[in-house]
Amino acid sequence: MDLRHSEQDEQFRAEFRAWLDANLPQEMREPAFWADLTDDEAFEARRSWEAGKARAGFAGIQWPTEYGGRGGTPTMKAIYDEEMALANAPATVNALGLAFLGPTVMALGTEQQKKSIIAPLLNCETIWCQGFSEPGAGSDLAALQMRAEPQGEDYLLNGQKIWTTNAMHGDRIFVLARTSPPDGGKRHAGISMLLVDMHQSGVEARPLKQMTGESEFGEVFFTDATCPNSEVLGGEGNGWATAMLLLSYERGASAIAQYTEYHRQWEQVVAIARELDRDGRPASADPVLRQQLAGALVELECLKYHSWHVLTATAQGKDLGYEASMTKIMWSETFRRVSDAYEAVLGTAFQVPGLSTGRSLRELTALAMWSRSCTIWGGSQQVQRNVVAERVLGLPR
Numbered sequence: 539m540d541l542r543h544s545e546q547d548e549q550f551r552a553e554f555r556a557w558l559d560a561n562l563p564q565e566m567r568e569p570a571f572w573a574d575l576t577d578d579e580a581f582e583a584r585r586s587w588e589a590g591k592a593r594a595g596f597a598g599i600q601w602p603t604e605y606g607g608r609g610g611t612p613t614m615k616a617i618y619d620e621e622m623a624l625a626n627a628p629a630t631v632n633a634l635g636l637a638f639l640g641p642t643v644m645a646l647g648t649e650q651q652k653k654s655i656i657a658p659l660l661n662c663e664t665i666w667c668q669g670f671s672e673p674g675a676g677s678d679l680a681a682l683q684m685r686a687e688p689q690g691e692d693y694l695l696n697g698q699k700i701w702t703t704n705a706m707h708g709d710r711i712f713v714l715a716r717t718s719p720p721d722g723g724k725r726h727a728g729i730s731m732l733l734v735d736m737h738q739s740g741v742e743a744r745p746l747k748q749m750t751g752e753s754e755f756g757e758v759f760f761t762d763a764t765c766p767n768s769e770v771l772g773g774e775g776n777g778w779a780t781a782m783l784l785l786s787y788e789r790g791a792s793a794i795a796q797y798t799e800y801h802r803q804w805e806q807v808v809a810i811a812r813e814l815d816r817d818g819r820p821a822s823a824d825p826v827l828r829q830q831l832a833g834a835l836v837e838l839e840c841l842k843y844h845s846w847h848v849l850t851a852t853a854q855g856k857d858l859g860y861e862a863s864m865t866k867i868m869w870s871e872t873f874r875r876v877s878d879a880y881e882a883v884l885g886t887a888f889q890v891p892g893l894s895t896g897r898s899l900r901e902l903t904a905l906a907m908w909s910r911s912c913t914i915w916g917g918s919q920q921v922q923r924n925v926v927a928e929r930v931l932g933l934p935r
């Protein structure tokens with residue numbers, strides 16, 4: 539087995555690394571820079587940097603050039619993710635659009651949708667939100683209540699979405715709504731995915747404060763909001779199939795970037811454990827903590843090999859289908875494991891971010907808190923395990 543990348547891929551890596559060296563200011567790589575900005579300032583700084591990166595040709599690595607992408611391979615995309623993580627570059631402001639909506643539009647969108655959606659998404663002119671979850675519909679998504687009634691050339695939308703990432707910064711939102719009542723017992727029928735403008739009087743976003751103190755998600759209320767009927771993705775009534783395809787992208791991308799990021803987090807935790815006193819000796823000498831740190835490292839290495847496996851499969855043009863759930867389970871649980879080790883090393887100070895000394899601890903504490911959400915969004919761990927059991931392993935319900 540040859541685990542090296544091709545010469546062409548390595549050339550791309552060198553080119554992108556050189557661009558990052560020249561265009562990613564040192565301060566943006568430091569947690570302190572971001573900690574001193576408000577939510578809005580940080581968002582705008584990331585948005586503007588990311589737009590510049592897109593203008594330089596480093597966006598939509600795998601997407602066709604005719605829509606503004608770079609026309610690269612899955613391996614180039616993985617290298618791009620890895621280099622972004624190694625450089626500690628700011629995370630994308632358009633994750634929902636880039637990782638989930640974009641590939642779905644490429645697969646199912648009309649030519650007009652591809653042209654109007656992809657380029658503004660890559661340039662961060664349009665920030666996308668995902669409107670799937672509702673107060674009464676999370677894991678059981680087919681229980682959604684939001685209605686979209688045809689009215690002339692538009693749909694009239696009424697209902698509420700919740701846990702909407704980027705709600706306060708969103709320009710457009712892809713929502714699941716009922717365009718017709720369930721067909722008898724078939725709850726998945728009659729649902730459509732609509733691409734809705736958030737800058738209209740019928741759409742109101744309200745922030746929800748999280749345990750990190752940030753409001754990176756919120757609630758979105760629709761009261762007689764409108765959406766042209768040309769803005770259905772995947773066809774009216776096919777929303778369930780469209781959503782399942784979209785969720786497979788949400789769950790299944792290669793986890794090389796996560797591996798790189800969590801490995802750095804793990805190294806920082808080990809460094810802290812070496813410095814921190816625990817009963818008169820370094821915390822790293824505590825056999826229980828050592829065991830926990832070693833366990834996290836083993837999981838990290840498993841994640842790396844799994845990511846290479848996924849990358850090989852996608853580079854060979856294979857469709858991961860429901861196996862995507864295994865990747866989501868692996869990276870989110872590895873992240874939790876590294877964060878749990880951090881929590882164990884730091885002890886009770888972990889629970890009170892204000893008490894943590896120093897800026898790097900603030901970043902690690904925020905990461906550890908964020909890790910808790912990653913086993914929930916995109917489908918909880920329990921639900922992913924059900925998917926793997928039933929759809930991949932073929933076990934009975």
Ligand SMILES: Cc1cc2nc3c(=O)[nH]c(=O)nc-3n(C[C@H](O)[C@H](O)[C@H](O)COP(=O)(O)OP(=O)(O)OC[C@H]3O[C@@H](n4cnc5c(N)ncnc54)[C@H](O)[C@@H]3O)c2cc1C
Nearest residue numbers: 668669670671676677701702703911914915916917918920
């Ligand atoms: C940080 C964050 C960002 C998010 N961003 C978005 C977003 O942008 N857009 C969006 O639409 N949603 C978003 N979500 C919502 C997310 O998709 C839901 O929280 C998730 O699907 C779980 O739904 P729920 O919260 O309603 O929990 P519930 O579905 O009520 O589940 C509660 C518990 O029951 C378990 N459970 C439920 N059903 C089963 C079952 N069949 N078998 C076994 N166990 C089960 C679950 O695993 C969970 O532990 C986000 C969530 C978080 C935490």
